[in-house]
Amino acid sequence: MFTGIVEELGEIVAVENLGDASRFQVRGPVVTEGARHGDSIAVNGVCLTVVDTGDGGFSADVMAETLDRSSLGALAVGSRVNLERPMALGGRLGGHLVQGHVDGTGTLIERKLSEHWEIVKISLPSELGRYVVEKGSITVDGISLTVVDAGPDYFTVSLIPTTLALTTLGVKQPGDPVNLEVDVLAKYVERLLAHGGTDQDKKAIE
Incomplete structure (x- = not known):
């Protein structure tokens, strides 16, 4: 669960075509601090699962369904993106309850x-x-x-x-x-x- 309070303005540094999916490499040193494989990070409001981290960034796989139903399919190298980590239990709800599921x-x-x-x-x-x-x-x-x-x-x-x-x-x-x-x-x-x-x-x- 997220709050819609953007923590960092990140950047797409690489996009790998996987056929029925894409793998994004995203620069975001703030949101990747302490992040591990399997953690969630919202990218332009889409909840994505971290595959790997390193050098102030992370990678995430984006399925074709997500690419078709969100604006992530329009992202390219150099695109700026809004990044947010999930709200910690007991944390402040600065915005409102956000699921990271694009409607x-x-x-x-x-x-x-x-x-x-x-x-x-x-x-x-x-x-x-x-x-x-x-x-x-x-x-x-x-x-x-x-x-x-x-x-x-x-x-x-x-x-x-x-x-x-x-x-x-x-x-x-x-x-x-x-x-x-x-x-x-x-x-x-x-x-x-x-x-x-x-x-x-x-x-x-x-």
């Missing part, structure tokens, strides 16, 4: 400059629209963000200088793809109600 991809539509921040508009797959609400949480490329405006096929977020400086959203341009993970609590609530939750359950939700 879909969106596209950055536009950026609007303000004096101290930017408003970014991102397209939203229609099947995810019901999970995104104004002032709710959403994960974009592994970054926990608060929704400013929610439309049927888009949403906007406000980016502070720290987010712009320390994550990939500082350099993404209109047309660039992003990974999206909606709030898992919304999905659990929907399933509970769809399967005839008890009156007590419904009152608790209300």
Whole structure:
């Protein structure tokens, strides 16, 4: 489980085609400190398993399913990526509960400059629209963000200088793809109600 608080802006240093998968070599000295084979690291919001570590980086295998369903398939040598280690039990939940399971991809539509921040508009797959609400949480490329405006096929977020400086959203341009993970609590609530939750359950939700 992650929190959507990016620890480090890493870089893809090598991509090996394995046929039905790819092996990424990622530079990230902060997140690899103490990391071992089998540990998890989120790369642009996708939970990947560490294969090996060394020289301030790590390698991870990415299956074809993940490449097809996320923006990781568009990564190449030199691509910058958001990196985060799993939250330690008892640690602070600085963002919101993030699983590292991408629900879909969106596209950055536009950026609007303000004096101290930017408003970014991102397209939203229609099947995810019901999970995104104004002032709710959403994960974009592994970054926990608060929704400013929610439309049927888009949403906007406000980016502070720290987010712009320390994550990939500082350099993404209109047309660039992003990974999206909606709030898992919304999905659990929907399933509970769809399967005839008890009156007590419904009152608790209300």
